[in-house]
Amino acid sequence: MVVKIRLSRFGNKHSPFYNIVVAQARSARDSKPLEVIGTFNPIPQKPTNLSEEEARKAKLYKEVTLDRSRAKYWLGVGAQPSDRVWRLLSMVGLVEPKLKFTEEKLKVPQ
Amino acid sequence: MPPRINSQISNSMISSSVTPCLFNPSASALLLSSSSSCCSSRFPAFSNPAPSWPSPTGNCRSQRSRRPFSSSFFLQTRLRSRMFEWLNGEGTRLKHHIPGSTNYLTNLKERNASAASEAKSAGDHSADAGGSEEGALSDIGGNRPFPLNPSFVSESILSEELRNEIYDRVVIQKMSVRAVSVELGVDMKRVGAVVRLVELEKRWRKEGKPLALPYARTVHEMIPTTPLHHPPRRQVAHESINDLPVHRLTDPQIFYPVSESRHFTRVDAGRVFSAAPALPHSKKAGITSADPSILTDHVTRHPNQIERVGKGDSEHEVLLPADARIPHPHLIAFERDRLAKPAEYRERMHLYNERLKAEEEAEKERKREAKERLEKRITKIETKDGRFEFRFKDVVVSRETTGSNGRGTTAPGRRYGVPTYDRKKGQVKIPTRVEV
Numbered sequence: 068m069v070v071k072i073r074l075s076r077f078g079n080k081h082s083p084f085y086n087i088v089v090a091q092a093r094s095a096r097d098s099k100p101l102e103v104i105g106t107f108n109p110i111p112q113k114p115t116n117l118s119e120e121e122a123r124k125a126k127l128y129k130e131v132t133l134d135r136s137r138a139k140y141w142l143g144v145g146a147q148p149s150d151r152v153w154r155l156l157s158m159v160g161l162v163e164p165k166l167k168f169t170e171e172k173l174k175v176p177q
Numbered sequence: 178m179p180p181r182i183n184s185q186i187s188n189s190m191i192s193s194s195v196t197p198c199l200f201n202p203s204a205s206a207l208l209l210s211s212s213s214s215c216c217s218s219r220f221p222a223f224s225n226p227a228p229s230w231p232s233p234t235g236n237c238r239s240q241r242s243r244r245p246f247s248s249s250f251f252l253q254t255r256l257r258s259r260m261f262e263w264l265n266g267e268g269t270r271l272k273h274h275i276p277g278s279t280n281y282l283t284n285l286k287e288r289n290a291s292a293a294s295e296a297k298s299a300g301d302h303s304a305d306a307g308g309s310e311e312g313a314l315s316d317i318g319g320n321r322p323f324p325l326n327p328s329f330v331s332e333s334i335l336s337e338e339l340r341n342e343i344y345d346r347v348v349i350q351k352m353s354v355r356a357v358s359v360e361l362g363v364d365m366k367r368v369g370a371v372v373r374l375v376e377l378e379k380r381w382r383k384e385g386k387p388l389a390l391p392y393a394r395t396v397h398e399m400i401p402t403t404p405l406h407h408p409p410r411r412q413v414a415h416e417s418i419n420d421l422p423v424h425r426l427t428d429p430q431i432f433y434p435v436s437e438s439r440h441f442t443r444v445d446a447g448r449v450f451s452a453a454p455a456l457p458h459s460k461k462a463g464i465t466s467a468d469p470s471i472l473t474d475h476v477t478r479h480p481n482q483i484e485r486v487g488k489g490d491s492e493h494e495v496l497l498p499a500d501a502r503i504p505h506p507h508l509i510a511f512e513r514d515r516l517a518k519p520a521e522y523r524e525r526m527h528l529y530n531e532r533l534k535a536e537e538e539a540e541k542e543r544k545r546e547a548k549e550r551l552e553k554r555i556t557k558i559e560t561k562d563g564r565f566e567f568r569f570k571d572v573v574v575s576r577e578t579t580g581s582n583g584r585g586t587t588a589p590g591r592r593y594g595v596p597t598y599d600r601k602k603g604q605v606k607i608p609t610r611v612e613v
């Protein structure tokens with residue numbers, strides 16, 4: 068059976084919060100996983116402790132916590148990240164970034 | 178402005194404290210005679226003259242006996258009618274406050290008397306008006322709002338000048354919060370709050386938001402305030418700044434037998450409260466022999482080195498002696514200096530300033546290091562066309578963090594099998610801190 072790295076949803080209505088988990092592929096989304104290796108908060112946060120100038124320019128950010136060594140281990144033993152987790156893992160260079168559909172299409176004629 | 182005692186008590190006191198004023202003989206005399214007052218015109222039921230049978234108690238039961246078989250709803254109780262009598266008679270003095278004095282019920286009689294004497298001697302009033310104005314707030318109105326609860330003292334608030342001075346010193350002159358707190362006698366937390374609130378006010382002014390200025394002015398006129406004194410005069414302390422906060426660990430009373438020969442200090446007491454094993458004798462000798470101010474400095478500058486006891490989630494820091502836990506430990510060293518060198522004021526002040534500066538620098542360094550450490554843990558990633566930045570924080574998943582049953586609180590992620598009580602009755606959801 069496949070082991071996946073995926074998100075499981077926590078938080079109340081309208082305030083999603085995800086654990087990045089390693090779990091059996093056929094198990095329920097929110098069931099107890101093999102391991103929790105991080106979290107992902109999809110709600111954009113405002114950066115704090117900035118001067119007024121900086122605050123005007125500042126970008127909102129999304130918080131991710133991740134144990135990279137555990138993620139690397141699970142990828143090494145064949146765990147398959149879901150699309151969303153793939154995107155997060157590719158940001159820190161643990162997997163090759165997947166190209167978006169449109170970008171792939173644009174590349175073909177070249 | 179925290180009241181000194183439980184406000185519940187005082188609330189119950191005020192309800193009973195109004196009644197004696199309502200039932201004084203002058204008020205009841207007015208009750209029978211006045212028919213042209215505004216309240217009687219508004220409440221016609223009240224204007225009926227009272228029947229002749231005795232009703233000395235004046236409570237609701239007497240009113241029921243007055244009309245025993247009536248089923249119609251009586252608009253006003255006698256208590257209520259008397260209240261209006263009082264409000265229109267004696268109480269009218271409290272309707273408008275006198276700027277510069279409190280508007281409390283307690284001193285109503287004195288106020289009435291003084292008003293009467295003032296009316297008599299209106300001619301020679303202008304002669305001595307200048308001298309008695311300042312600091313008269315507490316004298317004229319008194320600072321006890323509840324007549325039957327003299328323990329309740331309404332404490333003074335910061336005056337506008339003092340407030341602006343605090344902001345000026347911290348933000349413009351770049352003085353440390355600690356130094357400003359000591360100089361002006363204002364708690365460090367309050368100094369911080371003043372700076373934040375003045376900052377907010379300035380922003381609101383810039384944005385053109387309406388401010389409740391008449392309200393603020395009236396409140397400042399009615400409540401005792403701490404004035405700002407300029408150099409020749411000494412600044413009056415607004416509050417006690419070096420109070421020791423009560424620590425949770427000191428709540429239980431512990432019976433701890435100690436042999437007479439043992440040198441039992443505050444350090445040991447802290448260890449007993451936090452259930453830490455007693456220090457070995459060799460280590461203890463070093464602690465007691467050193468200068469206490471050096472020890473305190475060391476502890477306050479290196480909070481990470483404070484010993485910890487307990488296992489897992491119940492791990493906590495060993496309770497420090499009171500000398501290290503007070504808000505301004507450096508004042509102890511200053512006092513020691515004062516006792517040691519009573520004549521050398523200049524040298525003492527020099528030492529004091531040096532110590533403050535050193536402490537400030539250490540604090541700055543500590544904050545910088547903490548920020549650096551945090552930034553090292555966080556990777557900021559900007560996506561190409563994304564609106565958002567992603568901040569990756571390194572965490573550790575291991576046997577130590579998750580614990581043997583997988584429910585450790587230091588491990589990342591929301592936990593499984595642990596109910597959240599956020600919807601349960603009595604859960605306080607008021608945020609305790611706000612990041613701006």
